[in-house]
Amino acid sequence: MRRPPVVMRVHIRGKEKGFGLWLPLFLLIPLGFALVIAFSPLILVAIIVLRRRQQLSRMPGIARACLRTLRSPRGIRAVFDIFCSMPGLRVDVREKNERVYVSII
Amino acid sequence: MSENQKKILEMLADKKISVDEAYRLLSALKAEPGAPESTGGPEVKARPKAKYLRVCVVPGEGHQHDEDAELVNIRVPMSLIRSGMKLTSLLPGEAREKVTSALHEKGINLDMRNMKPEDLDELIEALGELEVNVVNGKETVRVFVE
Numbered sequence: 001m002r003r004p005p006v007v008m009r010v011h012i013r014g015k016e017k018g019f020g021l022w023l024p025l026f027l028l029i030p031l032g033f034a035l036v037i038a039f040s041p042l043i044l045v046a047i048i049v050l051r052r053r054q055q056l057s058r059m060p061g062i063a064r065a066c067l068r069t070l071r072s073p074r075g076i077r078a079v080f081d082i083f084c085s086m087p088g089l090r091v092d093v094r095e096k097n098e099r100v101y102v103s104i105i
Numbered sequence: 106m107s108e109n110q111k112k113i114l115e116m117l118a119d120k121k122i123s124v125d126e127a128y129r130l131l132s133a134l135k136a137e138p139g140a141p142e143s144t145g146g147p148e149v150k151a152r153p154k155a156k157y158l159r160v161c162v163v164p165g166e167g168h169q170h171d172e173d174a175e176l177v178n179i180r181v182p183m184s185l186i187r188s189g190m191k192l193t194s195l196l197p198g199e200a201r202e203k204v205t206s207a208l209h210e211k212g213i214n215l216d217m218r219n220m221k222p223e224d225l226d227e228l229i230e231a232l233g234e235l236e237v238n239v240v241n242g243k244e245t246v247r248v249f250v251e
Contacts, residue, residue: 002184078192085184088157092178 002084004029011101018099025104109134155183155233155250162246175244183229183250190225 008023089104110131117127162177196204208215237248 072195075195078188078195081188082185082192085182085188088180088182089185090178090180092176094176095174 002081003087004084005087005104007105009101009103009105011099013097013099015097107134155229157182157251158186158232158235158248159251160246160248162244165240165243165245171243183232186232187225187229190220190229193220 005025008025009021010023011020012018086104089102091100091102093100113122113127113130113134116122117124122130158181160177160179160181162175164171164174164176193201205216233250235248235250237246239246
């Protein structure tokens with residue numbers, strides 16, 4: 001079984017200033033779950049209202065795709081799968097004195 | 106006759122493996138005389154499974170010390186690609202059609218509606234042999250799987 005990511009390391013260095021971050025994802029996951037559970041009635045109401053007013057089709061494609069993903073168990077599972085596949089991802093781009101580094105462990 | 110050779114011949118006699126497989130196993134044994142003796146069934150050494158897709162941009166020869174040289178080092182887990190491609194099945198129908206027509210305009214005849222999970226696995230398996238090297242004067246771009 002794949003495990004969810006534990007830590008995200010972000011390091012951004014500009015021409016003059018820079019900063020580094022260690023984000024403890026293992027602490028953010030329970031927070032994220034709590035937020036999703038807390039907001040799920042609102043999301044549900046929004047979907048029902050938009051569908052009744054037939055405005056769902058007028059929404060931008062990305063918003064519709066997000067709602068569609070959130071309302072189906074298959075979608076939630078796919079998003080969770082992606083989240084659990086992230087450990088090992090590393091992006092490192094450097095130019096002159098600037099650098100963007102993102103690593104998920 | 107070594108223990109392994111005996112086992113291979115026994116498996117052939119018991120029709121557990123075909124003549125071709127027995128020949129391949131015997132050849133492999135001959136090729137690696139110092140290899141540790143295997144006790145299991147017919148094992149054909151497989152290529153190690155690809156774990157990451159790498160994209161690297163490094164300065165070309167003679168430009169290693171350029172101050173404005175751009176360095177890119179990206180490592181994407183193959184499992185992330187696999188999960189991402191599975192997510193395409195959740196795309197709304199019209200978005201999928203747009204993607205299909207955009208690909209068609211570029212000369213790629215890929216219909217995302219016809220993609221099955223086994224096709225995805227095959228595609229990702231095939232990526233394991235991918236290696237692209239682009240060298241121009243200033244930089245070298247490498248796309249490979251490790």
